[in-house]
Amino acid sequence: MAPDLHHTDHHHPDLHRRGLMFILSSPSGTGKTTIAKRLLAEDDAISPSISATTRPPRPGEVDGVDYFFVSQSEFDRMAENDEFYEWAEVFGNCYGTPKAHIRAGLKTGRDFLFDIDWQGTQQLYQKDAQDVVRVFLLPPSIEELHRRLSGRGTDAPEVVAARMDRARAEISHWDGYDYVVVNEDLDECFDQIKLILASERLRRKRQTGLIPFVRGLLRTRV
Ligand SMILES: Nc1ncnc2c1ncn2[C@@H]1O[C@H](COP(=O)(O)OP(=O)(O)OP(=O)(O)O)[C@@H](O)[C@H]1O
Numbered sequence: 001m002a003p004d005l006h007h008t009d010h011h012h013p014d015l016h017r018r019g020l021m022f023i024l025s026s027p028s029g030t031g032k033t034t035i036a037k038r039l040l041a042e043d044d045a046i047s048p049s050i051s052a053t054t055r056p057p058r059p060g061e062v063d064g065v066d067y068f069f070v071s072q073s074e075f076d077r078m079a080e081n082d083e084f085y086e087w088a089e090v091f092g093n094c095y096g097t098p099k100a101h102i103r104a105g106l107k108t109g110r111d112f113l114f115d116i117d118w119q120g121t122q123q124l125y126q127k128d129a130q131d132v133v134r135v136f137l138l139p140p141s142i143e144e145l146h147r148r149l150s151g152r153g154t155d156a157p158e159v160v161a162a163r164m165d166r167a168r169a170e171i172s173h174w175d176g177y178d179y180v181v182v183n184e185d186l187d188e189c190f191d192q193i194k195l196i197l198a199s200e201r202l203r204r205k206r207q208t209g210l211i212p213f214v215r216g217l218l219r220t221r222v
């Protein structure tokens with residue numbers, strides 16, 4: 001059955017500005033999925049960008065929640081129909097960002113959270129720089145990254161080794177991001193991510209003139 005890529009949600013977008021595309025990238029195993037889940041659970045105004053992938057689901061992953069798990073032929077069909085904002089091949093599987101839902105949401109002030117790699121980040125930035133905020137998470141050390149990848153227990157040793165090989169290349173792109181945050185202590189890292197999101201929202205609201213107006217109003221009343 002074809003995946004439902006056009007589901008609706010009922011959160012409240014910010015009607016006073018365009019939505020933002022909040023990108024979380026990191027070497028595999030650093031913790032971006034953990035942070036993303038927490039942010040989505042706490043913050044109603046941001047929705048996940050759910051990628052399509054040809055990778056098989058990991059235990060516990062749910063179709064339409066974690067990814068849209070599609071066959072290679074379905075993925076190829078979507079790419080040919082220009083249904084992706086961007087797509088890339090990562091670790092031998094294809095991953096792509098379906099665009100229809102995101103485009104419509106951004107116009108109404110909905111924010112979206114992207115868990116995508118460096119290639120995808122570049123492509124999104126080239127297409128839509130004004131809406132994009134790029135955040136890169138770093139592990140405290142390469143040894144700790146290996147511990148996290150192995151400790152997650154979801155990948156065979158050769159998959160862990162491939163992800164470690166790729167980590168160095170991913171880390172070399174750190175300066176192509178707007179913010180770099182080290183995920184050592186999970187709570188601290190999460191607080192920093194929330195601060196970044198809050199300040200980027202405020203900056204965009206300021207650009208619309210809403211904040212000066214509210215300030216003016218308060219001044220009149222005092
Ligand atoms: N600050 C932290 N301290 C210790 N362990 C952590 C921390 N953050 C995340 N982890 C653990 O590290 C493992 C990898 O985290 P996660 O799956 O979120 O990484 P990821 O960056 O999304 O990886 P991938 O790109 O492969 O999806 C998980 O077992 C998670 O519980």
Ligand SMILES: Nc1nc2c(ncn2[C@@H]2O[C@H](COP(=O)(O)O)[C@@H](O)[C@H]2O)c(=O)[nH]1
Pocket residue numbers: 025026027028051052055086087088090095096097115116117118119120121
């Ligand atoms: N360019 C894109 N990269 C994506 C997308 N969705 C996920 N990813 C990245 O792939 C790797 C591996 O993910 P995993 O879930 O198999 O561990 C990771 O770096 C993701 O950020 C996408 O749509 N486009």
